[in-house]
Amino acid sequence: MKLKPYDDVPLFLSIEGSNTGEYIFAESASLTLSQGIKASRQLDDNILQICAYGDGSNMFFDETFTFEEGVDQLVVMGPIGGPPRPISSSINKIEKDSKITFPNGKNLFFSEEVNPGGHDFLTKVYAKSGGWSLTEEEAQNGYFEPSFNYVADSPIKGTLDVDFYVNEGNLPHFFSITGLVNPTEFPPINNDRVTGFLGDFAFYGAYLTQFEFSISPNSISQAKASFDIYGNLTKDESLSLNYYSSDLYQQQSIPHGETSKLVGLSSIGFNYGLGFSYSASISRYPKYEVPTGDYIPEIGFLPTRASKRQTNVSVTVEGDNLDPSVLHKVMNQENVEVVCELRDLSYDNYRNNSAGLLSSFHCNGAVESESLNVNSKGYLNGSVTISQVLQ
């Protein structure tokens, strides 16, 4: 048997309201959605009380009424003497032939499927054996197992996690937590909603919450990002028809450790940098507006805003040395600043893809931790982690 080949699945992102979008050069992507649910349960909702036989025009319970085998009987539900009470609205469905267990070994069965709507005072039941009756006491204590309703008690929310390669197209538009797509925007906060699709599945409310990358000598730089996703997915097989003719299938420019630069290492006691990792995260709070009408949008309720709260940047630099007094700088209220200039290899024969300097990532903050590491095949290296709070 031939093995099924891997699919090249497109991940496309765009800013809501803009005509531009971009396929992301991604290594992996995963999308998960969930919502809070609660089972609806009501008082005595799985107890069947029979208060009369017939359509409810007579509320006297006849203890001499005898069931016949396999014959449907209309019963009125409720406490003896009435008034009747409808089947609980917490019930989603009672299957046809569901068993109703009464005391003293007596059983009845639902003659048809019941889908309660709050107005079901009557139902049809039948017995599998005939010639017996229910007493008032027995008729009030029928137990059955329905399927209950569930409600959502919070909106649909999930995450889109993607491992990808940054480039000059996707970085400023979709993966910049601290920057602005439009430099003239005021207040200077990028709160744009990102839409897109993964394969044939479209999502409509994505907001970046985490971005991180690392770089080391002689290796390409890979990044990770997480988005909060709100609302339903929809499926449309025509979404990615132009995928194989897109720019993603042209030569790609990827940041590389050989040409990238680290600036400001002397402030933490390093002569040479051996590695750099950058992580930016943001707390977002969605704003939902309670509807005034009885209508569910096709894509579910989307937040009208996902506000940005505290933004944290954390940078870990590995180097060939360590300033032993670097932790003291916090007590002296001295910040340190390091900058990573992310560059591609700038091959001359790929001019269109030679971006050179792709972007600079700054971290101006306090030293949070330091460490020394060595093993039998290496040198004694230092490592410093710097944290910065934004917004």
Add this chain to the structure above:
Amino acid sequence: MDLRNTEYNNLDMQPAFGSSASFTSLNHSVQYGDNYSQVLPQGINSLIMTLNLNFEELIDTQSHDLISFFQKQFYYEPQQYNIEGHFDNKRIPAFNYQPFYPYKVNPFNCLNYTHEKSYYDVNSIKATLTSTAASILKSVEPNVHFNDNIETRYALSEVGYGGNFSTEFANNSNKDVNLSDKNVLYKPDSYKSFPVHSSSLQFNNNSTNFISLLDPLNEFEDYENGRNSNTLYRNSIFINKPQECSYYPYPPLTNAGHLDVRMFDFRADDIISINHSPKYQKSNLSEVYAKYNKYGFNPNLTNLNVTFSARSNLEAKRILLFLESHLGYKKFGFHIQKDYGVEISNDNNTTPHRRNMSYFYCPEWTHNFIYFNNHTITATFIESPR
């Protein structure tokens, strides 16, 4: 301390899920010496609606607009003593606001609000809006008897044309009937229900037309003199489109005859707490020698705090309309917890007025919009025998 005045003069922002509406009726309770009491509304504004709204994650301009709007009511105006020596207080004008589902536009005052700014361009405002709507109904909900102001009489019958059978709805009144798949028709003198199966149907007055039912009518189920209140004449103080709500329209039937109040046919949540505090009198002959006496004919009446959670939009609307139509003081029947019900003819029945149901009135309730099709209503039911 006023924020700068903005040009925002029409409150159209909607709060976040979790906002709530509370209702309280201001009643006079006349107490008689034998523990018999009578409840009467204090006036036409006796049913008060209060909205507790959470406007969350507002940007600065939105919060400025909202605060400016609320503060406008209290902007400085020159005031003076009038010729009679009274201070010339200026009236606080009410503003119209469309609350969340299922409420309709009503005039409100905002007398209390809190602004919290947590991060750059992130604000939240909690506001309490009090309705100034009069708690009188233009056309009151029917109790159990036919109400000519809003109700219609109709007949339902199966008709056959060329071997195909359909159901006809004959509107035998001078009011139009508006039905949708939210509505249910009931056969008189029975509990047979016929859910409507159509998004929208209108039956003009004194006319006959076809109707689509979820379960087809058969020839033995034809009936006349059906009662229906799904008309545009039906009104509500606070609820939008009350004609979407259907209830059992006839006097509830028992084995002792018909009741003269409506039944509240909604079940409370499965976890219910019943507090028992019977009424008694303590003799005061001596501080150290006490004797206790039952007080009145019905000393063991119950006040229930009931919760109706995880309710759909329509069920929440039906509950809220039912409670509103009883104006906080009218009585209704309610099925108490199964274990407390004893048939009136049973030798073990210890309270004559209490069968498997009892009579209550509801002076206050709160509605919380948790999420779409997920409403929680908490209510206080006070037992009040008829």
